Amino acid sequence: MKKIFSFSYDAAAVVTAVAIIAGMVGMSTPSAAQAAFGFAEKAVKSAEKVSATPFSAILDDISGTDTIEAERTVFTDNPLSSLTKTPEDILQLIKAAEANAKNDIEDGKIEERKYTAINTSTLIGNIAVRNNTDTQQNINLLKYYETDPDIKITDKAQPSVLIFHTHTTECYEILDRSWYAQDYITRSNSSDRNMIRVGMEIKEQLEKAGYCVIHDTEIHDTKYTGAYAHSRKSVEKYLDEYPSIQVVLDIHRDAIEQSGGVRIKPTAEILGKKAAQLMIITGCEEGKVTDFPDWEQNLTFALRLQSICEEKFPGLMRPVYFCQRKYNMDLSHNNLLVEVGSCANTLEEAAYAGRLLGNSLATLLDRSIEGNKNEKTD
Numbered sequence: 001m002k003k004i005f006s007f008s009y010d011a012a013a014v015v016t017a018v019a020i021i022a023g024m025v026g027m028s029t030p031s032a033a034q035a036a037f038g039f040a041e042k043a044v045k046s047a048e049k050v051s052a053t054p055f056s057a058i059l060d061d062i063s064g065t066d067t068i069e070a071e072r073t074v075f076t077d078n079p080l081s082s083l084t085k086t087p088e089d090i091l092q093l094i095k096a097a098e099a100n101a102k103n104d105i106e107d108g109k110i111e112e113r114k115y116t117a118i119n120t121s122t123l124i125g126n127i128a129v130r131n132n133t134d135t136q137q138n139i140n141l142l143k144y145y146e147t148d149p150d151i152k153i154t155d156k157a158q159p160s161v162l163i164f165h166t167h168t169t170e171c172y173e174i175l176d177r178s179w180y181a182q183d184y185i186t187r188s189n190s191s192d193r194n195m196i197r198v199g200m201e202i203k204e205q206l207e208k209a210g211y212c213v214i215h216d217t218e219i220h221d222t223k224y225t226g227a228y229a230h231s232r233k234s235v236e237k238y239l240d241e242y243p244s245i246q247v248v249l250d251i252h253r254d255a256i257e258q259s260g261g262v263r264i265k266p267t268a269e270i271l272g273k274k275a276a277q278l279m280i281i282t283g284c285e286e287g288k289v290t291d292f293p294d295w296e297q298n299l300t301f302a303l304r305l306q307s308i309c310e311e312k313f314p315g316l317m318r319p320v321y322f323c324q325r326k327y328n329m330d331l332s333h334n335n336l337l338v339e340v341g342s343c344a345n346t347l348e349e350a351a352y353a354g355r356l357l358g359n360s361l362a363t364l365l366d367r368s369i370e371g372n373k374n375e376k377t378d
Helices: 011-025 030-045 055-062 088-103 141-145 195-208 227-241 295-312 347-377
Strands: 002-004 048-050 106-113 122-124 127-131 159-164 179-181 212-215 247-254 263-270 273-276 278-283 320-323 335-342
Touching (some): 088 347, 122 141, 127 141, 127 295, 141 295, 159 195, 159 227, 159 347, 195 212, 195 247, 227 247, 247 347, 263 347, 273 335, 273 347, 278 295, 278 347, 295 320, 295 335, 295 347, 335 347
Parallel strands (some): 002 122, 106 263, 127 320, 159 247, 247 335, 278 320
Antiparallel strands (some): 122 127, 263 273, 278 335
C-alpha cells in the first residue's frame, strides 16, 4: 500500500514512532511486533493533535491485521446525536415487517462487514483510495487531496446541490437479521423504501444547514438498460435550469454477494448506532472512457468529501473507488456517484448514512463559502 500522510504531530513523537515502525518492518516474530506496537502507541498517543491517520491504523496495516479499528467515546451531549433518531415512517415499516416475519423462509445468509483501508492502493491523510485505473497508477493524489474543490456558492437561497438516482428502484431490507428471505425483492417503485427515501435524508440535512437542494425523484430504471441515458436527460435539464448548482450526487446502493449466496452488508457503528457504509465512486478519462476532460475536478471533490466524512464520522466510508468510469459525472464539476450500503443493509441503516452524508456535505459547503470569503479579503 502506498501511504501519503498529512499529520500535525509533536516532532519527537514522530521520530520515535517512525523508528519503531521501521523496526517492526524487519521483525519476524508476532510477539516482537506486538511489543513494538505497544511502544509506538504510547509514543504517539499523548502527542496526537490533528490526526489525519491514527498511528494505530498504520501499525495495524504493517503488522498484517485485516481491519482498522479505533476506540471512540460517544458523549450523550454530542450535538450530532440527533442524527441517530430513526424517522417515524421507517419505524412503522419495521413494525409492519416484524408482524409479517413469521411466514418468512430463509433463502441465504447476510454477513456484516466493515470495509477499511486494508488492500487499498493508497492512504492519504485520513482516507483510503482504491485506484483501479490503468493509466493513473502513479497519479499524485496528495496534490488533489490538498486542493480546494471548485465550489462557488454566492447565494444559499439558490439551488446549489442536485440529488438524483439513476437506479431509483434499488431498495433495502427492512428487518435487521442475519439472513434474507426467499421472497425478498431488491427493487421497489415505492419511494418510502427505495433510493428516493435515502435522498430525502441527505436533502433534509442540507436544508437544515440553509442550502437549497433539488431532489429529482423520477424513476429512471423502469428499464434497467438505458437508465444512465435516461437520468442524463434529467441532470442536463436541471443544470440548464439552475446554473447555480455546484454539486451533483447520483445516490445508489451496492449489491455484494459471495459464493453460496452470502450477501455482504457494509456496516459501521457511528455514534453508537449502525450505519450503512458509503462508497464514493469517481472516474477518469482513459481507455474506452472519452470526453471526460474535467474528471480531475471530481477527484478533488471526492477526496475532500471523503476526508470530511471520516473526520466527522470515522469508519463511515469505504475506500474511494477511483476507476475507469464516467456514468454522468462528465456533466459538471463536483459530480459523484455514491453507493449507500448494499441490498443487505436495512433501510434504517441507509437512511442514517444519508443523514451523515448530508451533514458532512453541509460542512464541506460551509467551509468552501468561508474559504471564498477569506480569499476576497486577502
